[in-house]
Amino acid sequence: MMSNRDLPPDIFLIATGSSEPIYRQMIEQLRRQILGGQVKAGDAMPSVREVATALGVNPMTVSKAYSLLEGDGWLARRRGMGMVVAERESQFEQAESRLELIRPSLEKVALESQQLKLQPKAVVQLLSQILKSG
Amino acid sequence: MMSNRDLPPDIFLIATGSSEPIYRQMIEQLRRQILGGQVKAGDAMPSVREVATALGVNPMTVSKAYSLLEGDGWLARRRGMGMVVAERESQFEQAESRLELIRPSLEKVALESQQLKLQPKAVVQLLSQILKSG
Amino acid sequence: MMSNRDLPPDIFLIATGSSEPIYRQMIEQLRRQILGGQVKAGDAMPSVREVATALGVNPMTVSKAYSLLEGDGWLARRRGMGMVVAERESQFEQAESRLELIRPSLEKVALESQQLKLQPKAVVQLLSQILKSG
């Protein structure tokens, strides 16, 4: 099934203070929103200029993010008509595969917990609480 | 209570592939090991040169990590005799305070989970499993 | 000798994925078909609208290709009756001249072969094979 919505520029939430580059934040956010199903294949991305003014960043920064997303097959260019979310082999859409994508962050948590000598139970409880409140 | 062990160079585990700077990895790891109690006040740090060769990184990188750790009061310089883990006010040693140090990593997990539309329960289970196996 | 066929819209084969602009692909293809004799002076071109819908491209793109072909004397406009393939001085119709038109593509092949350190013989054989199978 193919979606054809026009996505608004505010699909991106940029933390200008973060040390993570703006274009990287955009890439990661869109990837997760595609994998999470909030954004679907066929959806029309907001134009580079639109996003740039909405976020208050340079158009080239947005363009860089779009280009890299295109290079990795997440977006497709429609010449002279902007970009759309690309059709993807659905292998990653499975819930199990998505769960695997969170593993690296969880392993980071595990390493830090161990070095802080924290009780596993306490860490798990804190995560549960954060997940519920979010 | 004062410890006087000579710490080995392999207290540091560096992921050269990671995007996190090497000196930052070293800082965070030592901090957590001090807070976790694996490394104690009075322990003698391995020399810059020793660590550099063991890890295969630039001595200046190790030196930078040591200097920053000294600047934050985690290490103390003993003239001509290398560095030792510093005495600290025990405020951070409480388990509750240590638990707070893991919160940022957990919040990152929460954000990613939400964007991947993962079941909180599944994420929590996966973390439990990783914590047990580690 | 003057031909008066109505050419079908599928004389154009467009690779939308290619980096070469659509209008450029159309121009090159028609030029080669005229030079190769598949398309003859007097043949009636399909209308802009016809081609656009058949190929799924923007009518303006087709129109641009037609205009440029007209500007170079490959097509002629008959008021109110669409475009026809123009009469040309036959200088290019000679086989030797046509052969020269393939030279740039061959030189590209030669450069790539050299950088890939391929055996000239192997490249020539592969081309022979492709030409036979096509």
Next chain:
Amino acid sequence: MMSNRDLPPDIFLIATGSSEPIYRQMIEQLRRQILGGQVKAGDAMPSVREVATALGVNPMTVSKAYSLLEGDGWLARRRGMGMVVAERESQFEQAESRLELIRPSLEKVALESQQLKLQPKAVVQLLSQILKSG
């Protein structure tokens, strides 16, 4: 086997007149030189600034080429020490695989030949001649 030469800036030959973007020319050239064996894994790339001044282009243009090559696994970053040609799974190093890389250009030749109604034999001969003279 690992090479450790310092590559000169003139491994790149840029046609500023070409419609192909500079950074793309650089990417394609380096890829072919790696596949052809002229440039080997472990070779140190000339610095961005060095290449930029040698070619008379903007450092960001060179940087873009390097970044994309890194993203595709052709180059590896050594933090603070420049870039090196990356180790690759040797699957592409086989002569047969390299030969396949020339196929798209040959198919383009075949299409053009057909539309120009050229004799396959004449095309093959012309290619042979160009390959010998190059």
Next chain:
DNA sequence: GTGGTCTAGACCACC
């Protein structure tokens, strides 16, 4: 010294 990021502004090709 190295590469990375971002900005500002210009120009181009395509539709």
Next chain:
DNA sequence: GTGGTCTAGACCACG
């Protein structure tokens, strides 16, 4: 209107 490319120049992080 769309995205792509390039320049010039600044600043930063890393080693």
